[in-house]
Amino acid sequence: MDALEAVRLRPVSPRLGRRRFADRVFRAAVFGAVIVVLMPLAAILGTIVVRGAPALNWDFLTSLPKPVGETGGGVGHAILGTLILALGGLLMAVPVGVPAGVFLASDRMPRLAGAIRMCADVLAGVPSIVVGMFAYTLLVLPFKQFSALAGAFALSVIMLPTIARTTEEVVRLVPSTLTEAALALGAPRWRVMLKVVLPSAGKGVAAGIIAAFSRGAGETAPLMFTAFGSQFLSFSPLQPIAALPLVLFNYAVSPYDDWHAQAWAAALVLAALVLAGNVIARFATARRSS
Amino acid sequence: MSLASILVPVPGRSDAPRQVVTPPPAMTKDAPRTAKMVIESLTAYYGSHAVLRNVSLPVVERTVTAVIGPSGCGKSTMVRCLNRMHEIIPGTSVSGRVLLDGLDVYGRHLDPIELRRRVGMVFQKPNPFPTMSVRDNVLAGWSLTGTKPPNADDVVENALRRAALWDEVKDRLKAPGGSLSGGQAQRLCIARALAVQPDVLLMDEPCSALDPIATARIEELIHELASTVTIVIVTHNMQQAARVSEFTAFLYMGDLVEFGDTAGIFTRPSDPRTEDYITGRFG
Numbered sequence: 001m002d003a004l005e006a007v008r009l010r011p012v013s014p015r016l017g018r019r020r021f022a023d024r025v026f027r028a029a030v031f032g033a034v035i036v037v038l039m040p041l042a043a044i045l046g047t048i049v050v051r052g053a054p055a056l057n058w059d060f061l062t063s064l065p066k067p068v069g070e071t072g073g074g075v076g077h078a079i080l081g082t083l084i085l086a087l088g089g090l091l092m093a094v095p096v097g098v099p100a101g102v103f104l105a106s107d108r109m110p111r112l113a114g115a116i117r118m119c120a121d122v123l124a125g126v127p128s129i130v131v132g133m134f135a136y137t138l139l140v141l142p143f144k145q146f147s148a149l150a151g152a153f154a155l156s157v158i159m160l161p162t163i164a165r166t167t168e169e170v171v172r173l174v175p176s177t178l179t180e181a182a183l184a185l186g187a188p189r190w191r192v193m194l195k196v197v198l199p200s201a202g203k204g205v206a207a208g209i210i211a212a213f214s215r216g217a218g219e220t221a222p223l224m225f226t227a228f229g230s231q232f233l234s235f236s237p238l239q240p241i242a243a244l245p246l247v248l249f250n251y252a253v254s255p256y257d258d259w260h261a262q263a264w265a266a267a268l269v270l271a272a273l274v275l276a277g278n279v280i281a282r283f284a285t286a287r288r289s290s
Numbered sequence: 291m292s293l294a295s296i297l298v299p300v301p302g303r304s305d306a307p308r309q310v311v312t313p314p315p316a317m318t319k320d321a322p323r324t325a326k327m328v329i330e331s332l333t334a335y336y337g338s339h340a341v342l343r344n345v346s347l348p349v350v351e352r353t354v355t356a357v358i359g360p361s362g363c364g365k366s367t368m369v370r371c372l373n374r375m376h377e378i379i380p381g382t383s384v385s386g387r388v389l390l391d392g393l394d395v396y397g398r399h400l401d402p403i404e405l406r407r408r409v410g411m412v413f414q415k416p417n418p419f420p421t422m423s424v425r426d427n428v429l430a431g432w433s434l435t436g437t438k439p440p441n442a443d444d445v446v447e448n449a450l451r452r453a454a455l456w457d458e459v460k461d462r463l464k465a466p467g468g469s470l471s472g473g474q475a476q477r478l479c480i481a482r483a484l485a486v487q488p489d490v491l492l493m494d495e496p497c498s499a500l501d502p503i504a505t506a507r508i509e510e511l512i513h514e515l516a517s518t519v520t521i522v523i524v525t526h527n528m529q530q531a532a533r534v535s536e537f538t539a540f541l542y543m544g545d546l547v548e549f550g551d552t553a554g555i556f557t558r559p560s561d562p563r564t565e566d567y568i569t570g571r572f573g
């Protein structure tokens with residue numbers, strides 16, 4: 001008698017029916033919950049694609065805004081501005097965040113590490129407008145000048161916890177056997193970090209940086225009173241600079257229909273940028289852990 | 291002379307007249323042997339827990355010393371005290387002395403970096419650096435200490451030849467370190483350790499992750515290396531200890547139960563615990 005037969009021959013418990021029913025109800029509930037979670041995402045993406053696509057074309061992506069009343073024009077300055085701001089933010093956040101993550105993963109000075117970890121978590125929870133305020137007080141007020149620098153700084157504060165915590169996470173995943181091998185060769189700790197651990201964790205660290213990039217690229221509030229926005233193409237760190245979220249906001253609240261259409265298209269571009277970053281980060285981490 | 295003498299350099303002066311220490315009872319070689327390392331009253335702690343208590347033994351120059359004992363008895367801890375790898379784990383400490391050529395490795399004369407260059411280590415699980423090529427793995431002991439070998443190509447070839455790996459990898463020195471088989475990877479780790487010309491090589495169960503053929507190759511290699519390098523090998527394989535070593539230390543629950551020449555330990559153990567262990571009654 002094989003196992004299957006044994007199961008078949010076992011007398012059916014009177015509770016079996018009830019259990020099957022409970023199982024079905026539970027499955028239905030879980031399935032329903034998944035739908036409810038996915039629906040807003042689908043609705044948002046669907047709406048911005050449907051409403052943003054008509055205004056989207058090469059000209060929109062590359063040209064500057066036209067004065068009110070003229071049709072056409074684009075958000076090339078804002079796409080560039082967002083890239084500049086986000087990269088500038090990374091330029092400030094990476095040199096602090098990566099070493100901080102490495103330190104957190106090293107399990108040295110547990111008290112200090114605990115304090116830093118808590119700061120990072122609190123920072124991650126600070127409303128982004130407060131971060132903007134902070135950057136405004138620090139870098140705008142004293143110079144009486146909105147600037148790309150202040151905007152990038154505000155974004156760097158937003159990016160910092162993401163970078164530090166993902167770096168910590170992926171550095172922890174590097175097998176301690178590698179660290180030991182390097183230390184046993186007489187390598188000082190900093191060189192072990194630089195030449196063995198970080199290269200091994202490289203993809204994961206990069207994924208964290210890309211995730212921080214897309215997080216920063218999508219922020220609006222910290223830029224409103226730092227980078228401020230601009231109608232022009234600007235490469236100066238000391239001048240106001242345009243950013244997609246700011247354009248989106250300004251166009252959306254404007255009274256003009258063609259600006260509304262452009263706001264939707266800007267939303268589509270911004271969402272695509274952020275999503276692309278997240279997807280790249282996902283893929284990088286997936287390959288690392290395989 | 292019934293017992294051999296082990297000559298120990300006087301601490302602090304490697305060229306000083308050598309002092310004779312009490313030899314282990316079972317040692318019967320006639321020629322005087324020089325102790326490359328001497329472990330004196332070594333006690334090692336994890337936190338406040340002493341996992342190795344008052345261990346003293348010499349490590350004779352250019353021979354193989356096996357460390358045997360049941361799992362958890364402190365074998366790894368002991369060898370890791372010899373190159374100060376024990377202290378990389380937070381909360382650990384040691385007392386007692388470990389001498390290398392008469393110098394206390396825990397003293398001010400040697401810093402851990404210099405010590406670890408002279409006392410190399412091979413681990414249980416082959417651990418080549420996956421982000422480095424085979425060649426860069428061999429040179430890692432140099433690059434990771436910020437030094438340059440006099441002639442990198444020679445160093446690579448020499449170390450790989452000594453590790454009996456040259457013929458297998460000479461055409462793929464650029465391949466990633468992780469692309470070798472288990473046995474090759476372990477020999478790469480041996481080459482990496484040898485490339486900085488250490489005096490002593492510590493091997494912590496170097497074959498336990500390998501198949502019998504790869505194990506036999508490593509054992510053969512250990513035999514060859516012993517003419518130039520002092521080797522301490524941890525093994526829980528008694529046959530291996532008997533095959534490769536000249537001296538054996540038996541650790542049991544943190545105590546050094548017995549130390550002596552391997553043949554003696556295996557044929558006439560003086561402690562019942564040693565006998566129980568080597569006859570397989572526990573462990």
Ligand SMILES: Nc1ncnc2c1ncn2[C@@H]1O[C@H](COP(=O)(O)OP(=O)(O)O)[C@@H](O)[C@H]1O
Pocket residue numbers: 336341359360361362363364365366367368379
């Ligand atoms: N990192 C550690 N922290 C605390 N205790 C440890 C640690 N590593 C080993 N030990 C303990 O020290 C004892 C000796 O371990 P070890 O030297 O690894 O034994 P062996 O190599 O002989 O198997 C064991 O009881 C083990 O539980």
Ligand SMILES: [Mg+2]
Pocket residue numbers: 365366367494
């Ligand atoms: Mg061990």
